[in-house]
Amino acid sequence: MISLDKLHGVLRQEYPGASDEQIEQAAREVLNRLQEEISEIDGEEIAREIADATPLQDMKRFEEADMYGVMILSQRDEHACLSCLKHDGEQYTIKERRENPPLPHDGCENEECRCTMLPIPDRETYLDSLGEKPDLSNLPQFSDD
Structure with missing residues (x-):
C-alpha cells in the first residue's frame, strides 16, 4: 500500500x-x-467476467499457451455428483477436445459443474500420468438413488 x-x-x-x-x-x-x-x-463486473469464462475459452487459452492436454479435477467433496466423480482424473489432449471441451459433464447434477481443468504442459507429462486416476476411496459413498 x-x-x-x-x-x-x-x-x-x-x-x-x-x-x-x-x-x-x-x-x-x-x-x-x-x-x-x-x-x-467495479468488483461485481470483474467477478462476472471471471465467472463467465467458459471451458471453450479455457481450452483456447491452454492451446495459446502451448499446453499439451488437460486433466479433469472434481471438487471431491460432499457436493460432487456421481458424474463429476466418474470423470475425475480423466485426461484429454488439447487437440482431441479443442472444439468440444470436456466440461461441463453430461449428467452433472450441480446447477453449474464445479469441476476444473488442469493444464498438462507436455506430451511426456501427459503420457506419464495417462490412465492414473486419483484415489477416491476416502470419499463418502454416494448412491445412484
Missing part, C-alpha cells in the same frame, strides 16, 4: 529542487487520482 510518506520520499527523489509545499501538493494529486481510478473499478 502506498502511504503519503512513501510518496513524499519518491517525489523528493524525482524532484530534488521542489519545495515541501510542491511535494505535498503533488502527493495529494497523485493520491486523489489513484482513488478516482480505484473507485471506478
Whole structure:
C-alpha cells in the first residue's frame, strides 16, 4: 500500500529542487487520482467476467499457451455428483477436445459443474500420468438413488 510518506520520499527523489509545499501538493494529486481510478473499478463486473469464462475459452487459452492436454479435477467433496466423480482424473489432449471441451459433464447434477481443468504442459507429462486416476476411496459413498 502506498502511504503519503512513501510518496513524499519518491517525489523528493524525482524532484530534488521542489519545495515541501510542491511535494505535498503533488502527493495529494497523485493520491486523489489513484482513488478516482480505484473507485471506478467495479468488483461485481470483474467477478462476472471471471465467472463467465467458459471451458471453450479455457481450452483456447491452454492451446495459446502451448499446453499439451488437460486433466479433469472434481471438487471431491460432499457436493460432487456421481458424474463429476466418474470423470475425475480423466485426461484429454488439447487437440482431441479443442472444439468440444470436456466440461461441463453430461449428467452433472450441480446447477453449474464445479469441476476444473488442469493444464498438462507436455506430451511426456501427459503420457506419464495417462490412465492414473486419483484415489477416491476416502470419499463418502454416494448412491445412484
